[in-house]
Structures are given as C-alpha cells and as structure tokens.
Amino acid sequence: MNAAAKISIVLAPPSKAGDTAFKLLTWSMAMMVFVMVALVGWELWQGSELSLQKFGWRFLLHSDWDPVNGNFGALPFVFGTFVSSVLGLLIALPLSLATAIYLTELAPGWVRQPAITLMEMLAAIPSVILGLWGIFVLVPWLRDHPFALLQKVFGFLPIFGGHIYGASVLSAAVIIAIMIVPIITSISREVLRAVPDSQREAAFALGATRWEVTRLAVLKGSMRGIFGAAMLGLGRALGETMAVTMVIGNSPDISASLFAPGYTLASAIANEFTEATDDLYRSALFELGLVLLLVTIVTNILAHLLVGAVNAPKHAAHA
C-alpha cells in the first residue's frame, strides 16, 4: 500500500509551471538581443541629434570633414569602410574555404589538430598587436614587394596608380583579411563537418574523384552555411577599428587608387572622439556611429536576400 501511494505521488500530473518559466526565461534572454540593438540605436540617434538637424541627408553624401569650420560629411568614411571590408573579405574567403576543405577532407590527423589550434590562436591575437605588426613588418614589406610589383604590372589601371605610401586601403584590407580568416575558417569547417559521411561515400561509390566528391557532395549543400560564415567575417571587418586605424593612413579622401590612404567609420570615431570639444563635432561623430550601425544592418539584410536568391531556385529544382 505504502509503495503504491508513493508511486501515485511521483506520477501526479506534472505542472506546466516549469516549462512556462523555462520558456519565459529563454524568451526574455533572446529579447535582450533586440533590446540591446534598439538601445544602441536609440542612444546613437539621441547623440547625433544636432548633426542630424544641421546636415540631414546631406551628411551621407557630403565628403567634407572639417572640424574647425563645423562641416561634416560621412561619405569618405562609408567608402573606406566598405572598400576595405569587402576587399578584405574577397582576400579572406578563398583562403578560409581552402583551409577548411583541407582540414575536413584531406588533412591527416597529425596536421589537423595543430592547425586548428593555431587557427584559434590567430583569432585570439588582439587587434592592436596585429596593427603594430602591420605598421612595422607587414606594411613596409607590402609596400616594397607586392605593391611595387602590382604597380609595375597593372600600373595602367587607376586602382593601382598613384604614390605608394604603404599605409593604404589595400594594406587595411590585408590586415582585415588576416583577422577574419580564423572566424570564417572555423565556421566553414563546422559546416563541412556537418555533411554526413554517407553522402561522401555515396559519391565515391559512383566513381567520383576527391575533387568531385568535395564539389558535389560536400560544398554544394554547404553554400548557405559558408555564406553565413563569410557574413560573420564581414560583420567583424566592418567594425574592426584598431588594426585598421594603424595601417589605413586615416585621410578622409575618396581615391580611385587602392594605394591611397583612406579612413573608416570606426577609426574616425576611435581617433577623434576623445578630443572633440565642440557639440556639433561630437554629434557628427555620434552620427558616424549611427551610419556604421545602419551599414552593418543593411549589409546583413542584403546578404540574407542574396543567399536566399542563390539557394531558392536550386531547392525548387531538387523538389
């Protein structure tokens, strides 16, 4: 009798309170993300009120940046941010993808583990250290060898014309590429690893070569995940500050040449905020932050639309 009573207590209909509380807890944590983004946006909007009032939309299209006379425009910064980040991504993507493929598909165990560890260490290097290394080692080398060679061969193109200072948009892109390779590689590696082995084996069974297996059985289904990895990398590239500041040359100019110095939104804020004594000046710097937030959001939305457009017809064909 006693035992039966105990069982009936244990089996009493479970209350849903626990589930509800759990759901509420996780929901509120997830909502924090939205609240954070909204708060950041709101603060930036508040801070840039003066500048928004004075310049309006012209702020985005204007290329003057003159703190002395109170004339501010964000165009050169948007340009520098966009060009250096996209270029960085273009350099980093093939490198990362090749690394990820090698590590998941081809590398023997004794190479894989040390390589992965090293990659993680590369991701942990503080950006200011990379920036210092950039000034003293990378940029002088880039200037004397690859840049000089590019100009010699492709000098007739405007993007490789002009004086080579060393510090330039292209140097910034190279530093950015170095910084985002680890993140793109490790996420792509996870994506490739998630492809079931049976799929590879099936392709081998059909007589596919290694390259065909990788292309058809592994890469084809992983495009979305790899794209996501690239987008995370781009997100980091857009906001990267210290290392870029140290090698980009910090001149708010829009130049056709990749060898010319440029400027990014994040660098301008980091450089000029501490000594901005004038209200309008500070407000314009706040607005640069707002523009950076918008650029990041717009880039992400565009990327999602793009990946949707790439994937949708294929899925339709499969169905």
Next chain:
Amino acid sequence: MSKMKIRRILIRFLGLVAALALLAGAGRVRAQLLVNGAGATFPYPIYSKWFDEYSKVDPSVRFNYQSIGSGAGQKQILEGTVDFGASDGPMSDHNLAKAPGKILHVPTVAGADVVTYNLPGAPRLRLDGPSIAGIFLGNITKWNDPRLTGLNPGLALPDADILVVHRADGSGTTYIFADYLSSVSQEWAAKVGRGTAVKWPAGLGAKGNEGVTGQIKQMPGAIGYVELVYAMQNHLPYASVKNAAENFIAPSVESVTAALAAATIPDDFRFSMVNPPGPYAYPIAGATWLLVYQQQRNAEKGRKMVEFLNWAMKEGENMAPQLDYAPLPPALSKRVLAEIGGIRY
C-alpha cells in the same frame, strides 16, 4: 578535463577572489578623501607623478586622474561629474558659457611640438614658419625645394618626395601645431585653422605620437610632428625652428620655458604661446591647464584641492624638467598662485 578538476579550480579561484576582496576592504579602513579628475593625456605623466608624490605629503587625500582626452575633460567638468578637469587647449567662450559657475584655468606646465623626419644621416634641419606651413599645406613637395635648401646651406637634401604624416586622433599636440601654423601663415589660417583635429590638406594620418613616429620611421622622406617629450625619450631627429626674433632655436625644456616667459598672458590664463617674441623662445609650444570651479561645492574637497594646487606650483613645478616638461617661469607661477588663492569653498 574532469568535473572534479574543474570544481577544484573553481574553488581555488573563488578563494582568491575572497582574499582579494578582504585585502581591498582592509585598505579602505583608513578614511581617505577621493578627488576625481579627468582630461588631457599630454600632461598625464607629470600629473601622475605629482599625485603620487603628494600622497606622501598628505596621506588623507587621494587624487584619481583619468587621462581620457581634453574634450572629455572639458565635458566632464561642465557636467560636474569630476572635481577638476584638464585640457591641452583653453576652453572656448561658447563652452565656458555653459558652465554653472565660473571655471578657472590653472596653467601647470608647457610642452612643445618638434618637427621630425626620416632623412639619410638624420641631420639637424633648420626650418622656418613659411617652410613648415608650405610642407604641411602640400605646396613644398620635394626635399630639394629651394625654400628648404636655402635655409640649410650646408646640407645636401635629396631629390625625393616629402611625405607628410600628421596625427589622425584629436590631440593637444595638433592644436599647438595648427595654432603655430595659423600664426605664421595666412594661407594656413584661411584654409585650415586651429583645432585639436583639422582638415589636413596633405599627407596621411597616424594615431598617437607612437603611430606618427612609426610611420615616419618606415617611410624614407617622411616628415611629421610629435611632442617634445616623446621625441627626446625616443631620440628622434628634429629641426631647429626660426622664431619671431629670427633665431634658429632647438626645442628643449629651456627654450620652451623661455617661450612661456615671453608670451603675453591675459588674466584669465587662456593664452596661446606660439611664436612669442623672446630671442631664445622655441616657437611651437603650448601650455596645459587644470580646470576648477572658483566656487567649490564640497568644502572639504575644495580645501584639499587648493592645498594641492599650492603644492604643485611650489614643489611640483621642480619635478617638471626631469620629465621633459617646461615649468612655469617664477613671474607666471606667482600670478597663478594668486588665482588659486581666489578659489572659495
């Protein structure tokens, strides 16, 4: 890693935290008055030296100084979030008008900008106002330009491009430099003007004295400006600059003090000391200020601050030359002491 191991590490870590918390608590037993300040980065080394030394003179007060930039220093003193501010440039009339009370400018030390460069053999160049302005405006683009060779008859200057490097971050160093160029070149005054950050007509920007130095060291033919303190401590080559009395003067603590002595200083101490008339004055120099309210809100803090300022003017100034800052000349520090005497609490 096993669960046990993690747990053991965690327990040890918590023990350490507890021990540290106990230590911190023990330190707080002695009641100490905390005076907070924030602002300029340029005088940070001397201020932290002063606060350190002063803690031995009066252990009952502790000064906490955050070197977060002149802009932030001015903003925080206006908002009353700190007890004193610090700035490398005097506050504008516009900003002073926003203050709830009268803000006094207390000049503490002076510094200078040196023009440094990357030329073979690191010679001592001789430059004057128009040539420096010409270079930074982008009008003089070759090292063998007659305007430069004319000033340096003994030197064989190369037929190479001049690459201008300037500060990208807003700074008091840039303010002094732009202030000087505005006073010696009408073209600069009209096109660029004075400010902690300006619209540079030429060259590329680098962050901090170390960034500018790094770029110059990497680029043959580069020229830029850095703080005197930084140039001295890093043994950079620098130019002698022609002053208002037509003498070529090398930057040094003495020649900056001479510039301070020769500058005309108004009663509110908001002054510019570039290109002063003295025969031994180095022309690209500027002072730095502490900003305090004349009427202090907290009597105890006000009294401690006045005591400290008096000490700084009398004893602290003597420490300046060791750190390559120029102390105030006696006549000026007398005037400053009189102003400090006017602080009410």
